[in-house]
Amino acid sequence: MEDSDAITSNSAISVDIIENCSKKRFNDEIQPNRKPCILRDIDIGLCKTKWTVDYLCQNGGDIPVKIHVSKTSQMNFITKNYAYKTLPFKELVRRAAENKHEEYFISDNEYYYLRSLGTDVRKDVADVKKQFPQLADDILIPNFFPEDSFFSSVFRIASEKLQLWTHYDMMDNLLIQVKGRKRVVLFPPTDVENLYLQGDKSEIMDIFTPDLSKYPLFAKVKRYEAFLEPGDLLFIPALWFHNVVALEFGIAVNVFWKNLSPHTLYDKKDPYGNKDLIPAARALDSIKHAIKLIDGLPADYKDFYGRRMAELIRIKTYIQN
Structure with missing residues (x-):
């Protein structure tokens, strides 16, 4: 994939940016509007300044984390063009922040991606407070949703230029960008028939220069785009498709909550929160x-x-x- 900063899309709709958003405004206007939105100038705690590579290596410890490792920057869930590996957390941080590696699994320029998991990956949801207690006090999660609606908080780390597959989630969520810039392309739920789905994932990985002879319906999609700076929060409503590119080495925390009532609509055996209602x-x-x-x-x-x-x-x- 070419440098994402050089890729432009004249047809993309810029996601709205709201500064100093209050809980009331989020609940009264933004969440009911059901469109993605960047929330800027919200206090996310000391993580914005403290979470350097050295700090995370020193304080994240040797806790083993399961990660995706790929020799290409475009990770594809459908073709599984990556390997699952395990590294100590501090070693993952060190490698993900590098462009060339002295130690590696596949190649010296491989890419790393962490999507944190629960203690028991088959039963437990990801929760920064439980899996990373030594870092949890550094981040403030806005109280934009009822406490009993909280589902998970997912620690994410990505190598520079890493691109994740297009998918949708079953719950509303906030992507809290702590370190690094990120590009997020989103498609509304009404484009479901234009995205060539397998399950909740799209077959189309190269969304910037797609093969329209193979995926002609993709030409009809309505594309939204968000460029996140450190400290930004991106509200991603449930069912909105999104494709994420790390423009730099990135650290983020995703917070998911059950936005629908009753909560029994959600599959209680789903630790990832992405199973259909x-x-x-x-x-x-x-x-x-x-x-x-x-x-x-x-x-x-x-x-x-x-x-x-x-x-x-x-x-x-x-x-x-």
Whole structure:
């Protein structure tokens, strides 16, 4: 991928920037608007100045962390073009901050990505206070949501130029950018049929110069773009697709909360918070079953009833503009 600073998109819509946002404004205006927004000049604590490479290495300790390691800057969840490895936290920080490595797994210019996990990765959610207690007091998480809605706080570290796959999350979240600049490209939920999904991930990795002969519908997407500076918070509403590029070595904390009531809509066995809502997951399974039922019909009948089902879904579920 070429230098992200050199890539421009005339069609991109700049995400709004709100300074000194209050809890009331966030709850009354920003969250109900259901659009991404950069929140600037909010106190995130001493982490903004304290979280240097040396400080994190000294205070983060030898706690082992599971990471993604790739020889390419574009990590693709679908093709799995990376390896899962484990490093002591302080060693990960040191390597991720380098461009050339004396010690490495794949190559001396490999890329690193940490998405922190719970103590038991199959059951526990990520929580900075639990997994990184020695660093937790350095960061202030804005109280923009009810305490009982909190789901997780995810520590993220990325090598310079690292790009993550396009995906959506099931919960509202704030991406707190602590160190380094970051570029985030977002697509609204209404573009779901233009993003060539496998599960909650898009097949299209190169969103800046996509192969439109292979992905023609991608030309229809409505692109939003945010450039984050250290200290910025990006509000990402649930279901908004996002693709993230670290323009520099980056440190961030993602905070997720259950924005819908009742909370029983969410799968309680989901430690990552990215499984479809329980009613939606059941509906998708029913659709897959319905497709199997008509699969044996002649092609013209299958086409006819497929279109009927699609039209019924459109009439009953789409927001009519």
